[in-house]
Amino acid sequence: MRRFAYLLAATAAGLLISANAFAQEVTLRLHQMLPPQATLPAKGLEPWARKVEQESGGRIKVEHYPSMQLGGKPPSLYDQAKDGVVDLIWTVIGYTPGRFPTTEAFELPFMVTTGEATSKAFQEYCEKHCADEFEGVKVIAWHTHGPGLIHSKTPVNKLEDMQGLKLRGATRVINQMLEKLGATAIGMPVPAVPEALSKGVIDGATIPWEVTVPLKIPELVHNHTGFAGENGLYTATFVFAMNQAAYDRLPDDLKKVIDDNSGVETAGLLGKAMDEGDTVGLAIAEKADNTIITLDETETARWVDTATPLIDAWEAEMSAKGADGKALVEEARSLIRKYSGGS
Secondary structure: OHHHHHHHHHHHHHHHHHHHHHHOOEEEEEEOOOOOOOHHHHHHHHHHHHHHHHHOOOOEEEEEEOOOOOOOOHHHHHHHHHOOOOOEEEEEHHHOOOOOHHHHHHHOOOOOOOHHHHHHHHHHHHHHHOHHHHOOEEEEEEEEOOOOEEEEOOOOOOHHHHOOOEEEEOOHHHHHHHHHOOOEEEEOOHHHHHHHHHOOOOOEEEEOHHHHHHHOHHHHOOEEEEEOOOOOOOOOEEEEEEEHHHHHOOOHHHHHHHHHOOOHHHHHHHHHHHHHHHHHHHHHHHHOOOEEEEEOHHHHHHHHHHHHHHHHHHHHHHHHOOOOHHHHHHHHHHHHHHHOOOO
8 A cells, every 4th residue: 555655656746747847848038128117118028028938838938038138239140149148039130231132122201101011011021032141040030110200408399400409219210211311320229229319329229119208208308309200210120030040949839930920910919019018118218308390291201302312322222232212112011001991
């Protein structure tokens, strides 16, 4: 009897150990640049991680490391995923200028509508045109933020007010746009913006409303300029990616969990989180009694006309590399219309 009881207890203990080992079969480390309370980490990446954990039955655990806690600088994030330093990253694609040229079609002026619609369009576009540029990672989603606008120490009421302004831009194309519009463009990752504003290194920044919240932009500048019509001044593009080897090591059922949480719907959810953050950011600036400027259609048309040569130049640059730049821009616009409810 004692022997039977001993065997039963040993078997139960073994099953418990096996169950615990089974419950946390894989730990994935997610690394990104923003503080955890920022919109995308809090409303996008964290819900994604919890959903993956739940759908895996607890066999996948996602450890989230915000604010570059695992080391390096924001431009190194993509290579951290590609090289297997971490398992998952989220980053701005344009932090490595010229490395992902086909994605830049979506950064061109006056393309973006909402973050959700433009993100879905960007995902479909990248699945077709950009996959080769991201070889070595498993892309969870490509996405964008909502309409970017100008946040400045002095008001920008017309195109001439851009002359001489030192403005932060996120990417090569956005900086080219700012130069075309008359400003002095200064590229830097978004976490560096508050200190640069405080020290007078820049006079303002181009970012969407949602990013102004964690950076406390409405406290640092008191003027915010947007545009008439359905298309915002610009958007930045992002990639949420997984180390390919880490994905390949997963058993098929766990690969399916990742696959089920990848693609156009995931891109849309990330873009939607950005849109919801925009509403919060605008409300905070309004509560602070800051100056909210929306340029009328006539003035906005002047900006569009001034920025258009940049689009022509990008098309020519891509065509010189063997791609049909004009066709890429036309497809980007068509996909944005499709997901924005246009024809």
